[in-house]
Structures are given as structure tokens and as C-alpha cells.
Amino acid sequence: MNRVRVLSYNVRYDNRHDGHDAWYARRDGVADLVRFHRPDVVAFQEPLPDQRADLRERLPEYDLLGRGRKRDDGGEGCPIGVRTDRWRVTDDGTFWLSETPAEPSTDWDAAHPRIASWVRIRPREGTDGSVAPADSPLLVVNTHFDHVSARARRESARLLRERVPELAAAGGTDRATDATTDPAGVVDRVPQVLVGDFNCTAGSDPHRILTGLEPRTNGGSTDGTGDDPGNGTPDEHGDGTVDTLRDAAATADVRHGPRTSLTDFSRQIDNRRIDHVLVSPDVDAEAFATLADRDDRGRYPSDHLPVLARLRL
Numbered sequence: 001m002n003r004v005r006v007l008s009y010n011v012r013y014d015n016r017h018d019g020h021d022a023w024y025a026r027r028d029g030v031a032d033l034v035r036f037h038r039p040d041v042v043a044f045q046e047p048l049p050d051q052r053a054d055l056r057e058r059l060p061e062y063d064l065l066g067r068g069r070k071r072d073d074g075g076e077g078c079p080i081g082v083r084t085d086r087w088r089v090t091d092d093g094t095f096w097l098s099e100t101p102a103e104p105s106t107d108w109d110a111a112h113p114r115i116a117s118w119v120r121i122r123p124r125e126g127t128d129g130s131v132a133p134a135d136s137p138l139l140v141v142n143t144h145f146d147h148v149s150a151r152a153r154r155e156s157a158r159l160l161r162e163r164v165p166e167l168a169a170a171g172g173t174d175r176a177t178d179a180t181t182d183p184a185g186v187v188d189r190v191p192q193v194l195v196g197d198f199n200c201t202a203g204s205d206p207h208r209i210l211t212g213l214e215p216r217t218n219g220g221s222t223d224g225t226g227d228d229p230g231n232g233t234p235d236e237h238g239d240g241t242v243d244t245l246r247d248a249a250a251t252a253d254v255r256h257g258p259r260t261s262l263t264d265f266s267r268q269i270d271n272r273r274i275d276h277v278l279v280s281p282d283v284d285a286e287a288f289a290t291l292a293d294r295d296d297r298g299r300y301p302s303d304h305l306p307v308l309a310r311l312r313l
Contacts, residue, residue, distance in 0.1 A: 002123055002136040002313045003286075007039035008195035008275055009306035010144070010261075011055075013046045013076055021265045021299065023051060029295030030302065031058035034081075037291065037308060041121070042081040043142035045197045045304075052079055061085065065092045066117035066142070071104040078117040078142040078196065090137070091120040095163065097143070097156040110152035116143035116160060118167055120190065136191075136313045139168045143196040145206065153199060154215070157206035160194065165244070168192045168280070191313050192280040194245060197304065199274055202247060210245050210278055245278040248285035248309040257290035261307060263300045268292070277309040284312040 011030050014023040031054075034042050042062065047055060049068060056064050059081060066079030082089055097114040098107035106113045118141040141164055146152040168189035200206050205215040249255060262269040279285060287310040295301045 004041065004138060004193075004311050004313065005037075005039040005308065006140065006193055006195060006277060006311060007034065007037060007042045007291075007306055007308045008045075008142070008197075008277060009034070009042065010045040010197045010275060010302060010304035011047055011051065012302045012304065014048050014051055023054075025297070026295070026301045027051070027054045027058065029297070029299075031055065032295065033291070033293050033301060033306065034059060034062075036293075038083075039308060040083050040086055041119075041140050041193075043140065043195045044077075044079050044081070045142070045144040046076045047079065048076060049074060052077060055079070055081070063089060065089065065119055067094050067115075069096070069104070069113040069115045075113070076144070078115055078144055080117055080119050080140060080142050082119060082121055085124070087121045087123055089119050089121050093118055097145070097152070097159055101159065101163070108146075108152035108155045109149040110146040111148040112146065114144060114146050114152065114156060116141055116163070116196075118142070120167075138313060139164070139190050139192045141167070141192070141194045141196075143194070143198075145197065145199045147199045150205075153204075153206040154209060157198075157209040161210055161245075164192050164194055165189060189280070191283045192245070193283065193309075193311065194278040195276065195307075197275050201272065201274055202250070202276070207247070207276070211247055212244065244280050246281065246285075248277040248279050248311070249273070249288045249307075251279075252285040252288035252309070254287040255289070256287065258292055258305065259290070261290055261305045263303050263305060265299050265303060268305070273307075275304060275307045277307055279309075279311060282313070286310045286312055 062081030064081045067073050068075040068077045094117045095101040096105050098105040122137050260272045261275040262272040289308045291306045
């Protein structure tokens with residue numbers, strides 16, 4: 001059995017109109033927060049190429065993987081940092097949230113191209129025995145849904161509902177050990193963690209699609225603003241698929257911090273937790289926290305609060 005701490009953090013793109021909250025004033029605060037909490041895996045949303053370079057420079061203990069959403073590798077990215085003293089990366093990649101996910105593209109009325117980056121990792125065996133032998137592979141997927149189009153958010157959720165299990169079964173570089181098929185033809189998938197800024201709250205249609213619940217058809221919000229985990233029955237999409245992801249915030253043994261993940265850099269915006277950690281059934285959520293750390297200026301280092309899940313494989 002192995003434990004892993006996963007942190008998801010929208011660090012806000014480098015916007016020259018942010019004044020005293022511009023990236024140059026926040027980047028050390030972002031890095032300090034990550035270094036203090038020391039997650040095994042940290043997933044960022046929105047950093048531009050120069051920001052990704054800043055994060056690599058300030059977090060040398062992490063292998064930062066992922067590309068930008070534009071064809072030339074520019075634009076915002078969803079990079080994933082992996083602690084090299086505890087984990088090794090066996091495979092990684094990026095796909096687009098569109099009808100042609102293998103190439104840079106935009107669909108479903110999205111305002112911008114949207115991507116999901118992923119890594120498959122295995123633990124290193126520490127000299128002190130603190131890390132389990134390398135027999136606990138894990139797939140981590142990091143994404144950022146469109147902020148304008150509700151349709152794009154729903155279709156992105158449907159795409160991820162299909163692609164995450166496929167990636168978990170693909171096996172990548174370590175295919176011989178990461179995914180096996182029993183005599184009955186059943187594929188053994190590696191544990192999965194999907195994180196990111198979904199631009200919608202728990203109980204909304206995209207969240208319900210990802211967690212195996214039927215989207216609301218009458219009443220309620222389709223892109224909810226409350227922090228309702230929703231109710232419904234898994235595997236009722238009519239396509240024969242079984243949805244397996246669970247919201248770590250709803251299932252965690254311990255929950256800590258605000259019930260929002262949005263700020264204006266100085267104050268929290270109530271009841272808007274749009275940053276999520278979803279896990280497959282073979283991953284137990286021991287604790288979930290929304291981190292309200294401020295930097296040495298007394299301000300939040302981003303317009304989002306990071307979310308941290310302590311998981312057991």
C-alpha cells in the first residue's frame with residue numbers, strides 16, 4: 001500500500017493588467033506554497049511558457065512535464081510536477097479537449113483550445129524504506145475546462161470519462177506491468193487521479209458526468225454554483241459505460257479549509273469550489289483540503305486556492 005499527496009493549483013496566467021498581483025510579484029509565493037506542503041504530485045493550470053520556466057527554476061525537486069495548448073507549444077498549459085526523490089515517470093502526454101484530441105484544436109463553442117496533460121508514475125524505493133517498492137503505478141491527469149461554453153464543459157467531461165480509463169489500461173512504457181488482462185479478458189487498470197480547474201462546482205452537469213451520475217434534465221443548475229455533491233445512479237448514460245471516478249472532497253475521511261477555491265487575491269469568493277480531485281474506486285481519499293495560505297504580502301498568490309488530497313493506493 002502506498003500513499004500519495006496530490007495538489008492542484010490554478011496559478012493564473014501572466015496578465016500584464018494585474019498590477020501589484022502580476023506574476024512577478026506572485027511567483028515566489030506560489031513556489032513557496034508548493035515547497036511547504038511538499039506534495040508528491042503538483043498539477044498546475046494556466047501557466048504560460050515563461051511561467052512554466054519560472055516554476056521549473058523554483059521547484060528543482062520536481063520533474064515538470066506538459067506542453068502548451070497552442071500548436072507551437074505556446075499558450076497556457078496544464079503541466080504536472082512529479083517529485084523525483086519519491087516517484088519516477090514512466091510515460092506522459094497531452095491531448096486536446098475536442099473532437100480531434102490528437103491535434104491542437106477547439107470545438108464545442110469553447111473560447112480557447114483546452115487540453116489535458118497526464119503522467120504515469122511509479123514510486124521509487126527509498127533507502128530508508130519510507131516508500132513502497134515500485135509496484136504501485138498511478139495515472140494522474142490534469143485539465144482545465146473552458147470558462148465560457150457550458151457545452152464545451154459537458155463534452156470535455158464526456159471525453160475524459162472515456163480517455164482516462166483508456167490511458168489507465170494502455171500501460172505506456174511499462175505496459176507489461178502497468179496493465180494486464182486476465183483469462184476472461186478483463187483489463188486491470190492502474191489507479192487514476194483526475195485533477196484540475198473544471199470551471200464548475202460539484203453537482204453541475206460536467207461533474208456529474210465524470211462521477212457517473214446522470215446530468216440534471218429538470219430543475220437544478222446545469223453548471224452549478226453551490227457545493228452540492230449531487231445525487232444519481234452510476235452507469236445510467238445509456239451507452240453501456242461504467243463511470244468510476246469519485247470526488248475526493250465528498251469521500252475523504254477528513255475535510256479541511258474553505259468551501260470555495262476562488263479569490264480576488266485579497267478575499268475569498270464564497271461557495272465557488274471549481275477545482276477538484278477525482279479518484280478511481282481503488283484510491284482511498286484520507287483527507288482533502290482547500291489551502292488558504294497567503295504569501296508574505298498578505299495576499300493570495302493566485303485568484304484560485306489550491307486543493308490538496310492525501311490519497312492511499
